[in-house]
Amino acid sequence: MRKIWILTKRELRSFFNSLMAYILLVAFLGFSGFFTWISGSDVFMVGQASLQSFFGIAYWTLFFFIPGLTMGLLAEETRSGTIELLLTKPITDWQIVAGKFLSSWILIAIALLFTLPYYITVSTLGDIDHGAVISGYLGLLLMSGAYIAVGLFASSISKNQIVGFLLALLIGIFFHILFGILAGNASGIIGNILNYLSLSTHFESIARGVIDSKDLIYFFSIMALGLLGAEYSLTRRKF
Amino acid sequence: MDIIVENLTKIYGSQHAVDDISFKVRTGEVLGFLGPNGAGKTTTMKAITSYLNPTKGNIRVGEFSVAEQAEEVRKNIGYLPEQNPLYPEMPVIDYLKFVAEIQGIEKSIIKARILEMVNICGLEGEKHKKIGELSKGYRQRVGLAQALIHDPDVLILDEPTAGLDPNQIIEIRELIKTIGREKTVLLSSHILAEVEATCDRILIINKGKIVADGSADELRKQAKGQEIIILTIEDADSNEVFDALKAISSVELVDKKDGNNRFEIQSRANESSRRAIFSMCVDNGWPLTEMTPVETKLEDIFRELTMN
Structure with missing residues (x-):
């Protein structure tokens, strides 16, 4: 656990040293702020003291930003050869993957933390459902975790960052909308399976304030699968 | 700590990168690994550091088997890979601290170890610069410093003097010689004079096989x-x-x-x-x-x- 934390710290520092973190924070806050407060179905249109519109927007902005954050995590290490340094130190492949995952998750959590003023502002406008806000944030965090794991796996496939980015988006788009659309067209067992696979179903149910173990299991399974896939790619290089 | 390589074979597709080689490096010995490009030097070194799994064969470092006790082996090895990959955005000091922590050095002595490494490797003036801003020679020193920081018993150096100027080459050679008195050192190079100047024993490999083994004088005699x-x-x-x-x-x-x-x-x-x-x-x-x-x-x- 200590080793994972050492790796996480290094990764976070490198996010902040390489402008990556600042660009992500500014872009995320800019986009979500613009659409939450100024344009489209914003907070004022809805006429309710709720953050639902922000959660709806963050649901999409995070979907596009996370692959940008994760694309280089392993691809860049493979391209520059620094992966060889890591893998010949007394740490396991799993610790490397876990460290990278945690660092990105923490960065997203920091980005979400910066949106707390939205919450405070809206709560002064009217009666806000605190439970729904907390579960909305929880939903965003779980979704981010799932996409970071997917992105990490995509980044482990090739040494090209662009491949990592596109592959993460490609896998992500299935969970994000395609399974949902397909589920609408299918019926019976297949429909149910597709519906279960669709990330939006689970996100919406959590964002509504219903924290069901079924949804938690869903998110944690995607994270586990993504991380194990990335670990497998790292181990495979040995042969 | 001795390095014992037995019947090491590494096959990529149909190509035998390393073909059934066996050798031993004893404690206090500096072994020079010579061979043309693509002879299998780097592959052998990567197998010893547990970065690659051999297709066949056993490698032991001290009493640890590379295949079964990789973590113990890695704790005892200092490794400078070919091309010397480093994180360009990290300052030298931060990078050394990171490696020290990863190697599991006790917190109380990390600072002292880093200072010692900075002194030994002549990084005093550059320690707060980012690695990406350093010249090739200084980057090579950072690579050496990270390999030495946990005071390993075994050193694996893949072309340690590549890209250095003549003065730096002599300094690094002296450093390796000093270190080599107590430790087990395996270094590769294709500069023959360098191997002759630094190594107690020379191993020449070609097409994945050992073709000569002995001190420079013995090779000459043969x-x-x-x-x-x-x-x-x-x-x-x-x-x-x-x-x-x-x-x-x-x-x-x-x-x-x-x-x-x-x-x-x-x-x-x-x-x-x-x-x-x-x-x-x-x-x-x-x-x-x-x-x-x-x-x-x-x-x-x-x-x-x-x-x-």
Whole structure:
């Protein structure tokens, strides 16, 4: 656990040293702020003291930003050869993957933390459902975790960052909308399976304030699968 | 800690990158790994550091097996990979601290170790710069510092002096020699003079197989087999000298060189003609002004073993 934390710290520092973190924070806050407060179905249109519109927007902005954050995590290490340094130190492949995952998750959590003023502002406008806000944030965090794991796996496939980015988006788009659309067209067992696979179903149910173990299991399974896939790619290089 | 490599084989597709090689590096020994590009040097080193799994064979570092106790092995190895990959955005000090922590060095002595490394590797003026801003020579020093920071018993250095200027090369060689007195060092290079200057023993590999193993002198002896001498005898008739030389029983070949009573003499295998030549000159009263044994150059041995 200590080793994972050492790796996480290094990764976070490198996010902040390489402008990556600042660009992500500014872009995320800019986009979500613009659409939450100024344009489209914003907070004022809805006429309710709720953050639902922000959660709806963050649901999409995070979907596009996370692959940008994760694309280089392993691809860049493979391209520059620094992966060889890591893998010949007394740490396991799993610790490397876990460290990278945690660092990105923490960065997203920091980005979400910066949106707390939205919450405070809206709560002064009217009666806000605190439970729904907390579960909305929880939903965003779980979704981010799932996409970071997917992105990490995509980044482990090739040494090209662009491949990592596109592959993460490609896998992500299935969970994000395609399974949902397909589920609408299918019926019976297949429909149910597709519906279960669709990330939006689970996100919406959590964002509504219903924290069901079924949804938690869903998110944690995607994270586990993504991380194990990335670990497998790292181990495979040995042969 | 000894390194023991037994029957190491690594196959990529249908190509044998390393083909059934075995060798041992003893504690306190600096072993130089020589070979043309693509001979399998780097692959062997990667297998020892547990970065690659061998197709066949066993590697042991001290009492630990690389296949089964990789983590223990990694704790005891300092490794400088080829190309010396580093994180360009990290300052030198931060990077060394990171490596020290990863290696599990106790918190209380990390600072002291980093300072020691900065001193040994001559990074004093550069320690707060980002690695990406350093020149190649300084980056190489950072690579060495990270390999040495946990005071490992075994050092694996893949082309440690690549890209350095002559002064730096000499410094790094001295450093390796000093370190090599207590530790087990395996270094690769294709600069022959470097291997000769730093290493106690040389291993030449070609196409994945070991083709020579021994100290520089032993390799010379093996390759030479026959003694070659350059001789100058003044104030004598060159034909007379030529005939006299041919008459010596241990002489196999006599070659006249540029007319000036200079000869190249090749003796029969495992025999020396130097004494006989001297007495011949004394008997005939010829003034002998030069007798130079011709050393086989390591370059020649290398070419002979690796060209076919």
